[in-house]
Amino acid sequence: MKRLFRGGRVIDPANGIDGFFDVLVDGERIGAVGRDLPVDGAEVVELARDQVLCPGLIDIHVHLREPGQEHKETVATGLASAVAGGFTAVACMPNTTPVNDNANVTAYILGKAAAASLARVYPIGAVSRGSKGELLADIAELHSAGCVAITDDGHPTATALLLRRALEYAGMFGMPVIEHCEDSSLKGDGVAHEGFTAATLGLRGMPGACEAMGVERGVLMAELTGGAFHVAHMSARASIRAVRKAKEAGIRVTCEVAPHHFTLTDESLRSPIPYDTNTKMNPPLRESADRDAMLDGIADGTVDVIATDHAPHHYDEKNVEFDRAPFGIVGLETAVPLAVTRLVDAGRITLPRMIELMSTNPARLLKLPGGTLSVGAPADLTILAPEMPVRIDARRLRSRSKNTPFDGWELRGGVVATMVNGRTVYVNDDAALRINQPG
């Protein structure tokens, strides 16, 4: 079955493409990209001039919660959320119950993903057994089971020695080590960014230095081992300074920033809803100088990837005192409108750069097959409507959990449709998409 997309703007940073082209999907693959491609019995999809066809978006930091915490999310609900957010692939974190530290858990997740048949799933394995920070997990086993990286996310890798061994071992399989950068002694029992806001609200703080120390440690271990070190959910200005310096020195370090960290500051802990537990995440929302440093890093190329750190929690778990609430928010369905509005519309980056951050670079980082419209690549596609008004409605999220601080926000940048392996897995009822039958 062939399908021809025409009329829309095609952006493929991997091939330097940005313009009005036709894209032919031949079965499960990209068949051709060019002008005035022959219809030749293909089903024709007429895109509007203001719609954008790009390689499917890839989120490398997602908590799918299954196995073990299915009241928050399942693989199936998480993937429904992913495709509605424009993502054709996600990499999922190993802090499930049990932890994904062996081939059985990896296979279980991949089985659930195959059954859901929505976005692709690339599991990330644990650095240490049970993510307890004592013994290294069997990384060869995780790699052959299908894991694409390792991390003890939720916590930092327990010691510098363990991180060193993880970088050496993962490096043998070409996998990066993804680090939740944090100095635990400095974090203590902090629940918010240390600063004026936390002080006035009477919340225990953790300073940006707490994250940056984890970044600096990882950079040193990457330099020592030659391994690939990736900084998860970066939030502090000292962290981005450390990454920038390390990159200049030729050390193999990459980093990601989550939409909430380039959008919000710790002011959100105070208003509009004081002590809103949907503003509690780790790393925390920081002050404006930190948020602005993330925006600068995204614009100047220091930041490699936008990743959501999608962290679903049940309403009852979040509906407690700020101190007692778990860290994290859902992010899959709000990432595109936040990136379009806060980065592209705000004039900080171009739309091709946004797609590079959300598709091209994530694929390169984890050596995934997508992230490109090259002929022969898998037909994983996202159609965006950058000018479409979007109102975030928490109740309408596909995710099983609704913990977002963006409920009611008016933004721009909609997802029109999502295709995985040539198959349409999501169509937005609110967006116009014209499909003509083969003729």
Ligand SMILES: [Zn+2]
């Ligand atoms: Zn984390």
